[in-house]
Amino acid sequence: MLMEDANAQVQLLMQYLSRSLTPWTLDSEVGDLSGDLLTPEPALSYLRYNAPLEREPLAELGFDLSSSRVQALRNMTAHNNSAQLLAIGLAAAQESVSIEHFPSCFDIS
Incomplete structure (x- = not known):
């Protein structure tokens, strides 16, 4: 809380x-x-940007996970979650992040 x-x-x-x-x-x-x-x-x-660790938002990203698996993913100290959390983050980024969100001051020349 x-x-x-x-x-x-x-x-x-x-x-x-x-x-x-x-x-x-x-x-x-x-x-x-x-x-x-x-x-x-x-x-x-x-x-x-955020990828909520809830069943419905994850399903929208293509991850059909059980409630117990979603609950297990919330344990950020469990190293065995890192690959799936990375995959979720990449999928969420594909949906949410846009180059138009970043002004030209972020361009690297």
């Missing part, structure tokens, strides 16, 4: 300081802050 609260606070602050191209709805009261900005101009550039 403490980690989820900390995550929500970070999401709120980062989205409130930026104009994220990947805004998350924080809750029904705050929304995704896409129409709000704490400063006159964005103070930073912020993107957030």
Whole structure:
């Protein structure tokens, strides 16, 4: 519960300081802050990508896993999960990450 609260606070602050191209709805009261900005101009550039370790989102990515397997994947200290977590991350990146999300200042010449 403490980690989820900390995550929500970070999401709120980062989205409130930026104009994220990947805004998350924080809750029904705050929304995704896409129409709000704490400063006159964005103070930073912020993107957030996530692959929820839940059966339905994983199935949408092509991973038909049992509830017990999904639960086991949440144990980030289990080294035997690393290959499957990498595969999930790569599949999620294919769905979510776009070159248009990154301004030219990130280009490497």
